Amino acid sequence: MKLTGAEILCESLSRLGVRDLFGYPGGAILPVYDALGKSKLHHVLVRHEQGATHMADGYARASGGVGVAMATSGPGATNMVTGIATAMLDSSPVVCITGQVSSKVLGSDAFQEIDITGITMPITKHNVVVTKAEDIARTIREAFLIASSGRPGPVLVDITKDAQQASAEFNWEASAPKLPPKRIRNNHDQAEFDRAVEMLNTAKRPIILAGHGIMVSGAMRAFEQFVRAGNYPVAMTLLGIGCFPANEPLNLGMMGMHGEAWVNNAIQEADLLIAVGMRFDDRVTGDLRTYAKSARKIHIEIDRAEINKNVKVDAALVGDAREVLERLTPHIETRDHGVWIRHITELKGDSAVRDIQSLPDSGHLYAAHVINDLWKETRGEAIIVTDVGQHQMWEAQYYHHNQPRTLITSGGLGTMGFALPAAIGAKFAKPDSEVWVVVGDGGFQMTMSELATIVQEKINIKIAIINNGFLGMVRQWQEFFYDKRYVATPLVAPDFAALANAFGIRGERITKRAEVLPTIRSARESAETVLIDFRVEQEDSVYPMVAAGASLSDMIRRPNNPLVETATEP
């Protein structure tokens, strides 16, 4: 069957199981858009190509499948860069398809020509230029395979306009992926495995560091069995949240820079770290010289390049988390860690008293109250998509996720502006799920044009803006480390409720703690998107905090009392 390159692309995407894709048309991708119109694929028109990549990313993270973003050449492609880097740093399987000028004029600085494969080389898992129609089907299949296999990541396929227009024979069977032959490595030898088993069975104070890899590997069951077999307390990375239910007593919560104090202290006191699908990011370890000094370390990780990168480990089990855990669990003989677990419970100590939830209603609204109420009202069952900053950390602390893939957030790159578009993508992946955006007033203003996408697509998501009038996390750093010199962090914002109205979206503004629950409740009852502008305490900070480069033991704790209250009356 003869088809144009553009038709082959659409047909290939359909056969790979794609329903929805996110993009923005332009000259060099127009043949594909013409073919899209005749296909069964649903194209979501975004307002900026960065949004398209975040949507594809959100789609991938919510579904576990591959997300697809599309853009034209030149500025369309360069606008994708931040979204691609976001997906790269968080190992998210995204396939980006860009149009390119005709192969005959490649390299001539033609209108809207840019070397996007050159630009994205360090931020993609792989990228490729296609100049022939007959190569499109195989290349797209390879792109999906690369994006979703091993440690996932974004793949960019740049297709010249003449390749889209030319006709070629379409034969799905003959266009199977043909990737270069790779050496099959022995992931780890038996001695390494035995050493890990020996460590597991002799540890007195073990703790698991659970990361995103558990979700990526689909290892939740295997992980749960492993945890129960060894009765191990579990600390989670930000992206690991959801891999193990928050309501499990063995789940301690998040570790790291804004991790709970008892979690960080437990890590520092442990005699064995069992790291699963995580990469010892600096936000997790703090100062490496003082990190978990008395602990031996087992690292279960699919990416060999992560072994001994930041933290030197005693046993490295390279491989898929599920496979490694399933092999390990039958060898666990020791599970009596009662003394250690009781000790960790004691470490919780005064945390509850310091918790902002324990404060009586003083007329001031704290972000933590909003997130805690949101958690209670949605019974922890919503998909929460957060942006980057204080609200992100408060969400991680106060919204307790019991299911995997229900927290979607930009971890590694820390991309402000991620939440709103990623939530749109998540909603397309999980149309029957309740999706909430939790976003700051800074990050929201970066990509708020996607409100129009929501309206055009008639989708139903709920948006909670944690509005403190500051770039809050940066302000917090200025408060702690720059003597409260608030340079470029006070932030003017539009009236978000009125802005929502202008887009045709219901908007609310909340200033009192008592109004939070009823407003969340009424927003949930609506079948349409609702935006709520929560005017929260302006100069509240996220506690505890480990300063960048400081020891994990060295946490800045929330002052006991009284809390400094600085909210301006609206």
Add this chain to the structure above:
Amino acid sequence: MQTLVAYVENKPGVLNRVSSLARRLAINIDSLTVGPTENEAVARMTIVAHTDERGAHRLEASLEKLVDVLLAENISTRALLERDLALIKVSADQQNRPHLMELIKVFRARVVDVAPESLIIEVSGTVDKIDGLLEVLRPFGVLEMARTGRISMTRGGDLLQPPAAPAESPEKVEAK
């Protein structure tokens, strides 16, 4: 200094990916040579990098993550044969020419071009040997030099071969 060997797809852009990776990891490359292998679809690289064992592990493992890299291996601690080739243009007049020829003989180098005012000397061997020759030639006046950079091979039965092409890559794209 660490020595890595990589087998890569012999196609445009692969050298860029490899060198760009080293740049991203902030590893300085001392020399990088690429040449064809007996299989025309595959090229072989020898990478000599200013880094320690840990950096070499990271480079090796990261290289293997590149789709176009078939195999990468740090061979620094193995029994190696290494060769560098240099062309050295040195100024030579009637008087010092015999002395030069003497040195060239000692180093088992050879003269590959003769001009009234200069000679081109070809020498191959270890980096140390070439550096040694260069040292003694310097007083004569080295006008120009080109070096290939090092190629390395493990000795004897320690084989480093590119993996054979599989029939087809297994395709699985399913939600987890």
